[in-house]
Amino acid sequence: MKLDSTVAIVDLYRRLGGEKYSEAISQTEHAVQCAWLAEKEGAASHLVLAALLHDIGHLVDLEMHDGRIVLDHDTRHEATGGNCLSGIYPARVRNPIVLHVEAKRWLCARRDGYMDGLSPASVHSLGLQGGPMSGPEADRFESMPGFADAIALRLWDDLGKDGTRGGDIDDLENLLLRHSAAVTTG
Numbered sequence: 767m768k769l770d771s772t773v774a775i776v777d778l779y780r781r782l783g784g785e786k787y788s789e790a791i792s793q794t795e796h797a798v799q800c801a802w803l804a805e806k807e808g809a810a811s812h813l814v815l816a817a818l819l820h821d822i823g824h825l826v827d828l829e830m831h832d833g834r835i836v837l838d839h840d841t842r843h844e845a846t847g848g849n850c851l852s853g854i855y856p857a858r859v860r861n862p863i864v865l866h867v868e869a870k871r872w873l874c875a876r877r878d879g880y881m882d883g884l885s886p887a888s889v890h891s892l893g894l895q896g897g898p899m900s901g902p903e904a905d906r907f908e909s910m911p912g913f914a915d916a917i918a919l920r921l922w923d924d925l926g927k928d929g930t931r932g933g934d935i936d937d938l939e940n941l942l943l944r945h946s947a948a949v950t951t952g
């Protein structure tokens with residue numbers, strides 16, 4: 767499934783963004799909170815958009831599975847997310863989205879204590895996603911051009927789960943339109 771406009775993105779979140787990301791928050795709240803964290807750190811617009819849309823693959827998966835959440839295997843939502851946005855955004859927006867699961871695997875391998883802070887859901891999905899990277903995998907990942915953006919996105923992903931902060935569809939639309947205008951397609 768490919769999305770062809772920011773209108774289609776907002777429409778997808780309007781329909782399915784109310785689905786739970788966790789017990790505490792919805793997909794829309796998680797998306798908005800991650801983008802707010804990126805803005806707070808002064809991230810460039812392409813990276814704020816990546817933070818906002820990094821889990822859009824979960825919504826596409828829900829749409830494809832009639833609203834059922836798939837928990838027993840890895841749906842590769844990061845690849846689905848990057849792919850569904852390929853007609854709208856350039857690679858610098860899509861790459862951190864595609865790499866945010868690998869970034870988790872890298873952080874588990876190379877950052878002391880990182881794994882201890884993961885939510886139970888993240889630990890569960892880590893197992894399905896291949897577990898922490900091996901040494902050679904981690905070395906290779908670090909040498910990729912998109913490494914820094916992918917790690918930055920992953921750390922916001924881990925923090926954007928605050929049940930008291932909110933974030934609604936209007937916030938999502940505002941962030942999306944403002945930062946999309948600053949990112950040229952190509």
Ligand SMILES: [Fe+2]
Nearest residue numbers: 796820821923
């Ligand atoms: Fe996320």
